[in-house]
């Protein structure tokens with residue numbers, strides 16, 4: 001019998017009926033023209049949580065047209081940064097006011113624990129607040145050294161209409177890494193959430209209206225990648241796509257967007273390593289490894305799904321991570337004590353298991369877990385905390401994004417070897433190093449190809465600090481000033497001043 005910390009009881013009652021969701025286009029809530037709907041069944045409790053309008057080409061077209069018109073007539077793109085900031089700050093307050101409702105829906109649609117959903121919604125409000133501060137600080141450059149009769153300005157302008165496509169793993173958080181920054185820049189938007197987790201995105205429309213966002217500035221279309229997301233990518237009236245999701249779909253989006261040469265910002269997968277040196281605070285490191293792999297049941301682009309441990313401490317360190325992993329509270333997402341909830345779909349649960357069984361067939365050792373998990377009275381769509389050793393670096397479980405609570409353990413002898421193993425991936429999203437030697441940490445940070453390096457910590461993030469990936473983890477950055485700048489276009493204005501002539505190019509005599 002596997003000795004795990006399983007929580008079965010709920011602290012919050014299940015809803016008696018699903019929430020009904022509609023598209024939000026040009027300031028109006030609408031059903032699909034053909035009346036199509038899709039239902040989301042909670043991965044943890046098996047009840048229908050939401051019934052959403054299922055959009056098609058007609059809804060996507062209408063939303064894109066509304067965003068284009070709203071951008072071109074300047075109702076948002078040409079108002080002051082102060083006025084834009086005022087709206088974004090109101091949205092932040094309203095998100096905070098409605099945290100509980102949003103968090104419960106996020107938990108029921110995604111399967112994640114309620115304490116985490118509350119944290120994500122609260123954190124999202126802070127992203128809106130930070131974006132509001134940026135709305136008032138957009139500025140370009142001026143050039144006053146071009147000679148007596150020349151002066152030039154480099155202006156920053158909103159890029160235009162932005163398509164925002166988000167995944168199911170952090171629906172409201174990822175939306176808030178994009179939308180308030182695009183709005184702060186003066187862009188107008190068309191948003192499509194994953195069809196599995198549409199509720200919090202759809203309900204945001206109420207808050208945008210209450211905060212005073214003009215009609216047409218943010219449009220929300222519910223539906224699938226095909227045809228909605230695909231049209232949002234190919235449409236000539238769209239200027240930029242901001243996408244978070246799988247690397248496979250990210251590549252498709254890049255290809256389709258090339259047809260109109262629109263700007264593409266991609267936040268994709270990762271195979272993120274934490275490297276542990278013997279001189280580190282090993283208790284802190286073990287706790288961070290447990291957090292890094294089990295958080296959001298591993299369905300996280302930043303999951304630290306592999307660790308690279310110095311040979312001298314590998315056995316003891318792995319044993320400690322096994323010990324801590326048994327104590328992580330898996331189970332009913334509607335209990336605030338639960339730390340890890342359900343897997344998003346049964347298909348994804350089978351995919352996770354496929355990676356584990358594949359590794360076993362190739363000779364790997366399962367140190368903990370390694371199978372699906374049923375939580376009494378809740379459901380069977382869970383997966384045991386799983387730790388795998390005896391691996392070769394080329395195995396699929398080490399190279400590919402498992403997106404589950406599955407930790408692969410590798411070992412190293414020298415700093416150079418650790419860096420080479422950390423870089424042995426098509427991905428480059430994040431990486432971590434644990435050592436009390438600043439030279440080791442710095443050498444690691446400088447040599448490892450990843451958009452974020454954590455030293456003696458894991459997954460700390462701030463609205464001020466840019467986030468994004470290298471290699472096949474994406475392109476462009478989100479949040480922080482760099483993320484904000486993605487939504488701005490640069491225009492140079494070169495002026496002859498003082499009434500002088502530029503001199504004639506054509507000789508007439």
Ligand code: NDP
Pocket residue numbers: 165166167168169192193194195196223224225226228229230233244245246247249250252253267268269270300301401402403
């Ligand atoms: P996808 O990349 O398939 O989906 C992400 C978003 O893109 C969804 O809104 C989806 O819509 C939309 N989409 C799908 N196809 C297209 C298309 N052709 N054009 C435009 N938009 C499209 O991720 P999944 O949700 O299917 O997850 C699959 C895998 O992706 C996971 O197992 C994981 O490995 C990875 N992933 C990575 C994430 C990250 O944060 N880096 C987040 C989520 C997933 P819809 O699904 O509604 O059809």
